[in-house]
Amino acid sequence: MANSYYLIIIIGMALVTYIPRMFPLVILSDLELTAFWRRFLYYIPPAALSALIFPGILGATDSSIIAVIGGIVAAIMAYLKFNLLTIVLSAIAAVFLFQYLI
Amino acid sequence: MFYQGVKKALPVAIGYLPIAITFGVVASSAGIPARMIVLMSLMVFAGASQFVAVNLIASGAGILGIIITIFFVNLRHILMSATTSEKLKKQSKGWLALISFGITDESFSIIATDPREDLPRAYVFGLITVPYIAWVSGTAAGVLIGESLPALLESSMEIALYAMFVGLLIPEIKRSNSKLKVVTLAVFISSALSWSPFFNLSEGWIITITTLVSAIFAARFIKVEGDRVGK
Numbered sequence: 001m002a003n004s005y006y007l008i009i010i011i012g013m014a015l016v017t018y019i020p021r022m023f024p025l026v027i028l029s030d031l032e033l034t035a036f037w038r039r040f041l042y043y044i045p046p047a048a049l050s051a052l053i054f055p056g057i058l059g060a061t062d063s064s065i066i067a068v069i070g071g072i073v074a075a076i077m078a079y080l081k082f083n084l085l086t087i088v089l090s091a092i093a094a095v096f097l098f099q100y101l102i
Numbered sequence: 103m104f105y106q107g108v109k110k111a112l113p114v115a116i117g118y119l120p121i122a123i124t125f126g127v128v129a130s131s132a133g134i135p136a137r138m139i140v141l142m143s144l145m146v147f148a149g150a151s152q153f154v155a156v157n158l159i160a161s162g163a164g165i166l167g168i169i170i171t172i173f174f175v176n177l178r179h180i181l182m183s184a185t186t187s188e189k190l191k192k193q194s195k196g197w198l199a200l201i202s203f204g205i206t207d208e209s210f211s212i213i214a215t216d217p218r219e220d221l222p223r224a225y226v227f228g229l230i231t232v233p234y235i236a237w238v239s240g241t242a243a244g245v246l247i248g249e250s251l252p253a254l255l256e257s258s259m260e261i262a263l264y265a266m267f268v269g270l271l272i273p274e275i276k277r278s279n280s281k282l283k284v285v286t287l288a289v290f291i292s293s294a295l296s297w298s299p300f301f302n303l304s305e306g307w308i309i310t311i312t313t314l315v316s317a318i319f320a321a322r323f324i325k326v327e328g329d330r331v332g333k
Contacts, residue, residue: 005165006138012169013155014145020176022202024184026195033188040321041185044313045214046281047320048178049271050288051312052150052207055296056305057264061257067264074265078272084117084208091265092120096258 061095066102070095107228114208115236117266121149122237124259126244127251128153132160136245143241147234148206149263151175154305174306178313182210189213189221197223204230211270280320280327288316 033041057071058064073094077087122143129139134156146152151172158168183205190198190213209230213221275282292312295301303311 003135003138006134006159007141008165009155009159009168010138010142010145012165013142013151013172016169016173017146017148017151017176017179018203020173020179021183021205022199024180025187025190025198025202025205028184028187036321038188039326040317041181041188041214042326043281043284043317043320043324044181044185045211046271046274046284047288047316048181048309048313049207049211049267049274050285050316051178051292051309053264053267053271054289054292057261060261060264067261070261071264071268074261074268075272078269079276081273083113084266084269085113085119087269088117088120088262088265091261091268092258095261096255099254099258 061099063099063102066095066098069098103222103224104228107225107230108232109228110212110225111209111229111232114212115232117208117269118149118233118236119240119243120259121262121266122240123244123247124256124262125149125152125156126241127247127256127259128244129156129241130245130248131256132156134159139245140238140242143238147203147237148176148179149237150207153263171304171306174304174310177306177310179205181313181317182207182214185214186210189216189218190226191220193223201226201230204234206230206233207267208270209233211274215274278327280324283324284316284320287319288312291316 053071057067060067061070070091074087074091077090082090125143126139129142129152130136142152142155146155154175155168155172158171163171183202186202186205187198190201193201212229213226271285275285292308295303295308295311
């Protein structure tokens with residue numbers, strides 16, 4: 001493919017990524033929110049993270065079962081309060097091990 | 103203050119490295135030129151979107167289709183950015199426009215769960231700079247390692263992005279029972295949207311709809327426990 005093909009995609013991606021990030025931050029910082037909308041925003045992080053994880057994680061490796069094992073290892077490490085790097089590396093190691101064995 | 107932000111973001115930045123390296127490896131094995139891969143990380147700085155884009159490019163999707171899909175994958179940032187604005191009330195518009203570039207799932211989680219009411223400028227700047235540097239340099243490293251990596255390790259690395267999301271989610275629900283309820287609800291909704299024969303939605307739409315519906319439902323019906331938000 002020509003470089004211009006990738007350039008157009010990257011510039012387009014940069015725009016549709018930047019605008020949703022920028023707009024509410026610049027506009028909403030003026031507003032006082034009601035209790036309902038504050039609760040709504042309070043619940044956004046767990047809701048968005050859950051939607052990002054599931055069911056997308058099932059397609060992360062060739063085998064859904066191994067992907068879930070990787071997720072469970074990450075969850076256990078996170079529960080035991082390990083830092084993000086240890087969590088990520090443990091999950092990669094677990095998936096690698098299971099893929100190697102099976 | 104800048105260094106305090108750097109310190110807080112360091113685990114995120116270090117966590118980005120394997121993901122960024124994975125991205126570099128996956129993107130170059132999809133046949134994208136090295137310069138373009140690094141340019142994408144420099145200009146876009148969004149893990150999930152970049153992985154989705156590489157998948158679409160590899161499958162030969164059209165330019166417009168790719169950009170529209172990425173837009174939907176990114177819609178959740180509207181909600182995150184709106185949440186972030188609660189913590190950045192006294193900042194100038196130009197400054198907000200600049201730091202909004204650095205709002206990722208991870209920096210957002212740190213900002214949103216900060217107990218302080220208003221976050222200092224230098225702190226937030228430190229918070230977003232370090233992960234950005236890690237993301238771009240990790241991508242370049244991944245491109246350099248490229249296809250010399252064994253295929254088995256390469257495919258194992260794709261769990262990295264999800265492991266990071268799990269690592270951010272678990273502390274959230276450990277602290278709050280009401281957030282655990284939201285997680286249950288969100289998983290139920292995204293499963294229904296993904297597998298029910300009645301819907302035929304792209305991944306970006308599923309993420310956006312799930313986030314919106316479960317957060318609105320929770321704001322209406324689930325009491326906030328052990329936190330002062332919304333009382």
